[in-house]
Amino acid sequence: MASYLERRKFLATLGGAVAWPLAARAQQPAMPVIGVLDSVSVDFGIRNLPAFRQSLGEEGYVEGQNVAIEYRWAEGRYDRLPELAADLVRRRVSVIVANSTPASLAAKAATSTIPIVFGVGDDPVKLGLVASLGRPGGNATGVNFFVGELAAKRLGLLRELVPSAARVAVLVNPSDPVRTASNLGDVEAAARAIGLQIQVLKASTIGEIDTAFATLARERADALFVTPDSFFNSRRVQLAILTARHTFPAAFGQRDFVEVGGLMSYGTNLADARRQIGAYTGRILKGVKPADLPVVQSSTFELVINLATVRALGLTAPPNFLARADEVIE
Numbered sequence: 041m042a043s044y045l046e047r048r049k050f051l052a053t054l055g056g057a058v059a060w061p062l063a064a065r066a067q068q069p070a071m072p073v074i075g076v077l078d079s080v081s082v083d084f085g086i087r088n089l090p091a092f093r094q095s096l097g098e099e100g101y102v103e104g105q106n107v108a109i110e111y112r113w114a115e116g117r118y119d120r121l122p123e124l125a126a127d128l129v130r131r132r133v134s135v136i137v138a139n140s141t142p143a144s145l146a147a148k149a150a151t152s153t154i155p156i157v158f159g160v161g162d163d164p165v166k167l168g169l170v171a172s173l174g175r176p177g178g179n180a181t182g183v184n185f186f187v188g189e190l191a192a193k194r195l196g197l198l199r200e201l202v203p204s205a206a207r208v209a210v211l212v213n214p215s216d217p218v219r220t221a222s223n224l225g226d227v228e229a230a231a232r233a234i235g236l237q238i239q240v241l242k243a244s245t246i247g248e249i250d251t252a253f254a255t256l257a258r259e260r261a262d263a264l265f266v267t268p269d270s271f272f273n274s275r276r277v278q279l280a281i282l283t284a285r286h287t288f289p290a291a292f293g294q295r296d297f298v299e300v301g302g303l304m305s306y307g308t309n310l311a312d313a314r315r316q317i318g319a320y321t322g323r324i325l326k327g328v329k330p331a332d333l334p335v336v337q338s339s340t341f342e343l344v345i346n347l348a349t350v351r352a353l354g355l356t357a358p359p360n361f362l363a364r365a366d367e368v369i370e
Contacts, residue, residue: 042136072325073108075128077147079270082113105308116271118215120268121146135324140270142170142216148180150321155324158182159317161268162222164335173335181330183316184337185308192230194306198263198291199234205262207237213269215244223267224293249275268293276300289353295344303349309340342366
């Protein structure tokens, strides 16, 4: 009888020893998950990830090792963003990184508790994302790209390249009414200041872009100003081809357009902005509250010129203009 009881006691002790590591592992904190919500296409979004991942790594978080990332790309379809944001909320991600104004608004509407790190080209206070730049309050903070505020500078640079221009067509995406109204307001004010007339063209689909260029070819504006927009980013090759085919000098907000044949761009250095977003994301994962992180205002801007396109359009880039460029693509 004694040996039976001793054997039972031994087995119980052994079982506890085996169960203890399992219980300990079960109690270990789960790997945090970052939800990335973006308006752009997958290929364009991936181009911006290295800078984000680098700064996230500098904060001690490496994807696949001690942090997981769930990606949601809207492919330029803004109507998909609310459901994509809701899906990230259902998955209980640790933080949402929203890389555009529409994505940020969708994330903010989807949750008031999960931290949000945004990247927006418009004033985040006017958008209702934060209470103030210095004291965001609530669950969101991030980076302001200053997209709209750069419209006057970008239009002025286009005028320098095309000094004979009197009428400039402005391409906007009506499916994003907030950005469209903001962009048009900035461009109209800048155009009045330098004596330019503008013609507004709208496009939110591939077919509508083709129609807009048919209108341009028929009415023959002197130049084209493409407003910053995630859908246009996803169609940058189409836009570059059409501007070349119809010989329209065009100004863009991001270097990606120039890299595929666009004439020129002037805007925020997005790699630098993504690094700032990655750093804030890492700090929030460490426990810092978004309300305690002031909104970062981008201070690094770049002028990029495609010299081959300058020549193809029969334009002349003055030496002092080229000297100001951060990069000249041959």
